[in-house]
Amino acid sequence: MKEPSSVKDELEFWRWREYHRIVSGKKWTSKDVITAGVDVGSVGSKAAIMVNGEAYSWSVARTGSNSPDSASKVLSLALEETGLKVSDLKYIVGTGYGRVNVPMANKAITEIACHAKGANYIWGPSVRTVLDVGGQDIKAIRTDETGRVVSFLMNDKCAAGTGRGMEVFADLLQIPIEEIGEISLKVDEEPPPVSCTCVAFAKTEAMGLLRKGWSKENVLAAYTRAMAIRMANLINRVGLERELVITGGQSKNIGIVTRIEVVLGVKCLPMPNWRDDGLDPMVAGAFGAALLGKALYEKAQK
Amino acid sequence: MITVGMDLGTQRVKAVVLIDDAVVSRAQAFSGFDPAKAAEEAVGEALKKVKLKISDVAYFVATGSAMEMAPYADSTVSMMSADAKAGVYLFPKARTIIDVGAEEARAVKCDEKALMVDFVVNERCAAGAGAFIEAMARALEVKLEEMGPLSLKAERASQINASCVIFGESDVVSLIHRQESKPEIARAVFDAMADRISSMVHRLGVKPDVVLIGGVAKDVGFVAALKRKLGIDVLVPDFPDFAGALGAALTAATRAKERRK
Numbered sequence: 001m002k003e004p005s006s007v008k009d010e011l012e013f014w015r016w017r018e019y020h021r022i023v024s025g026k027k028w029t030s031k032d033v034i035t036a037g038v039d040v041g042s043v044g045s046k047a048a049i050m051v052n053g054e055a056y057s058w059s060v061a062r063t064g065s066n067s068p069d070s071a072s073k074v075l076s077l078a079l080e081e082t083g084l085k086v087s088d089l090k091y092i093v094g095t096g097y098g099r100v101n102v103p104m105a106n107k108a109i110t111e112i113a114c115h116a117k118g119a120n121y122i123w124g125p126s127v128r129t130v131l132d133v134g135g136q137d138i139k140a141i142r143t144d145e146t147g148r149v150v151s152f153l154m155n156d157k158c159a160a161g162t163g164r165g166m167e168v169f170a171d172l173l174q175i176p177i178e179e180i181g182e183i184s185l186k187v188d189e190e191p192p193p194v195s196c197t198c199v200a201f202a203k204t205e206a207m208g209l210l211r212k213g214w215s216k217e218n219v220l221a222a223y224t225r226a227m228a229i230r231m232a233n234l235i236n237r238v239g240l241e242r243e244l245v246i247t248g249g250q251s252k253n254i255g256i257v258t259r260i261e262v263v264l265g266v267k268c269l270p271m272p273n274w275r276d277d278g279l280d281p282m283v284a285g286a287f288g289a290a291l292l293g294k295a296l297y298e299k300a301q302k
Numbered sequence: 303m304i305t306v307g308m309d310l311g312t313q314r315v316k317a318v319v320l321i322d323d324a325v326v327s328r329a330q331a332f333s334g335f336d337p338a339k340a341a342e343e344a345v346g347e348a349l350k351k352v353k354l355k356i357s358d359v360a361y362f363v364a365t366g367s368a369m370e371m372a373p374y375a376d377s378t379v380s381m382m383s384a385d386a387k388a389g390v391y392l393f394p395k396a397r398t399i400i401d402v403g404a405e406e407a408r409a410v411k412c413d414e415k416a417l418m419v420d421f422v423v424n425e426r427c428a429a430g431a432g433a434f435i436e437a438m439a440r441a442l443e444v445k446l447e448e449m450g451p452l453s454l455k456a457e458r459a460s461q462i463n464a465s466c467v468i469f470g471e472s473d474v475v476s477l478i479h480r481q482e483s484k485p486e487i488a489r490a491v492f493d494a495m496a497d498r499i500s501s502m503v504h505r506l507g508v509k510p511d512v513v514l515i516g517g518v519a520k521d522v523g524f525v526a527a528l529k530r531k532l533g534i535d536v537l538v539p540d541f542p543d544f545a546g547a548l549g550a551a552l553t554a555a556t557r558a559k560e561r562r563k
Contacts, residue, residue, distance in 0.1 A: 065476050065479060065480075136469065156465075157465035157466060158465065158466050159466045159467075159468035159469055164468055164469070164472070165468060168468060197426070198426055198427045198428050198467075199466075199467070199468045200428035200433055200437060200467040201426075201427075201428055201433075208335075211335075
């Protein structure tokens with residue numbers, strides 16, 4: 001695995017690492033069906049390259065102010081050190097918040113379809129409920145054994161629980177975003193959740209709690225719990241059917257995942273070891289997009 | 303007969319002194335972390351202005367989100383009832399009272415006797431309250447009181463995410479980077495707020511006359527945006543931020559008379 005390409009700035013607690021990975025031992029030839037998925041999210045951009053429907057490489061980068069540039073940047077990052085060029089890609093699917101602004105894409109598909117498909121690829125056919133927690137919205141998706149969307153519910157009007165909301169809290173508490181999950185679990189006893197999920201009000205409430213002498217860990221636990229309850233409610237509204245998995249950036253927040261499991265009384269399928277050789281659930285949408293791209297390419301060849 | 307109304311809001315405590323149903327004095331103090339102390343200050347100052355003492359007051363009524371913490375209070379009145387009382391006192395034909403405060407917004411439907419008939423409230427989301435304008439002013443690096451006049455200079459509005467303070471902040475920052483004009487961004491902020499408030503009021507039904515009170519009613523930018531959005535005239539009293547305290551003081555007057563009977 002390549003070293004993280006961005007420098008960790010101590011003053012920017014919200015900043016997470018950009019990276020790219022090539023699956024070890026995989027080779028490609030020009031006869032293979034090589035497809036790509038490019039998921040331009042509001043906060044993070046993800047790209048996945050698949051060879052004959054198997055993950056070959058992927059990348060994660062921060063979305064800039066310009067969607068086409070972010071798409072090009074993250075795709076180039078996924079192609080790095082693979083010997084592949086954009087022209088080798090038989091089909092490219094764009095997805096995510098900025099999907100209509102992926103200039104090299106053959107087609108744009110909603111991230112809901114892509115996340116369901118991607119979750120099915122990462123965890124297998126037993127997945128029935130996918131919670132995708134992105135930078136700017138939260139989706140609870142019901143899916144069948146093939147990864148097709150059965151129904152979904154979305155919350156896109158409010159930052160509570162989203163990656164962006166978590167970044168605000170990481171900054172407020174001066175805790176690096178990649179550590180907030182672990183740190184939120186470092187409490188002797190789970191405190192009651194903050195009373196209001198609105199990030200702006202919760203921030204005020206958190207500052208009050210800090211002044212009262214609460215530890216950062218306790219404040220973070222109270223906030224994370226409120227967000228987990230909110231997400232669990234969304235899952236219950238769409239209807240929870242096992243197995244449950246979590247995708248998107250927040251899938252890496254162990255504080256959220258653990259609390260959702262407690263609130264729902266259900267365990268999620270285990271998180272792949274993405275830091276080592278596992279697939280990254282944050283890239284689920286891009287994997288799904290690349291797979292749907294393969295299906296579209298093969299259909300067009302017939 | 304002297305009565306006092308106190309409105310213990312999330313940001314400020316307001317006090318109004320009445321002599322026989324006529325306002326003679328008003329004062330306010332920042333709520334901070336001790337709304338009770340702020341109420342003592344506001345009441346003390348309002349009475350001092352007209353050379354009165356606590357013991358001269360026949361009846362105190364408290365309202366506002368921290369009303370349970372109010373000192374001196376003989377009783378409390380709901381914020382909705384206080385809004386209805388004050389709205390009809392200020393404008394006898396008022397039937398819809400919209401109260402937009404720092405962290406909360408309400409719309410109250412009332413009858414000609416100033417009694418509350420129905421209401422809707424937003425208290426869980428900062429996007430529908432003064433906090434939204436404050437956060438956007440910070441992002442724009444403009445003083446809060448300059449936001450309104452600035453927005454009136456714009457012919458059109460930029461596009462921002464109206465649904466959430468956090469998303470709105472990010473939008474404002476990227477609009478600044480794209481070098482959109484500050485007046486147009488400011489106008490977008492007020493349009494966004496007016497959108498949310500108007501959809502809240504529509505859930506209740508808009509019955510004229512419509513009166514706007516609360517601290518945000520002092521903002522000319524918001525008043526203009528709300529008029530555009532509702533498509534009807536919106537009446538704003540002098541001292542709209544003291545309307546809640548006025549409603550409480552009027553309630554105090556009624557209750558003091560009842561007690562004497």
